[in-house]
Amino acid sequence: MHKKPSLLSILDILSILLFTAVLILILFFTPTELTMGPVQKVFYFHVASAWGGMLSFILAAAAGIGYLVTRKVRWDWLSLSSVEVGLVFGLIAILSGMIWAQPIWNTWWVWDPRLTTTAIMEIIYLAYFILRSGLDTPETRARLGAVYVIVSVITVPLTFFSIRLFRTIHPVVIATGGDGGSAFNMTPRMLLAFIASLVVFTLILADLVWHRYRLAQLQNTIEEEVN
């Protein structure tokens, strides 16, 4: 097992400090939204975790392509790590969204296109681990896993664009000219907190994927020593 890289230690500290700073920014320096009240503040981390989850699944697909092209096991570790962290971020997005929805929509869950596609995306990536656990040889596991994450990545644009493709009650956050009417009108401080949340969750994502990658590396070494 290699020594922990100093860049990873820096990333650890930076993630914790920036997460705390952004949390303080959201709680104490962003204005309270008029119609939703304080629960609207959950939106910053809700969107950021959904963004992190989707980014992680795209990274997993890219790593899958990397494995199929080079056949180097390190791409499989990256793919596995990205899917696992992406699932955690996706779960956070779903749960925080449910908590927001309860007072705003008066229900925890509704079979809205965005919520449904997000749930399908999570289940598909959860099945990735079931697939892997059913395969004994590391080569088969890596090859089929790579194909699976490449095919599964279609759920990411489907989830992202679901609020534009279908009739939905889910708010549109990143708006263009066509759907700007249903978008949030953010004040400069709200926008700052929103962008800061996206940045800090991307950093946390990189940090966690790196740690998970190192764990996969260690587990692989053990597997090789046993066999």
Added chain:
Amino acid sequence: MFPNTMSNMILGFGVIVGFLLLYVLSLVVRFRRAKINRGISDKTS
């Protein structure tokens, strides 16, 4: 007057921070278990 959704906000942030910490904890536990399995005592990781 804002609607009183303070408790929902606290629950929301609690769940977000809680799940992140839980995942970090799971990584720590799995790292330790893997190191024990390998029989090394690398305290640098």
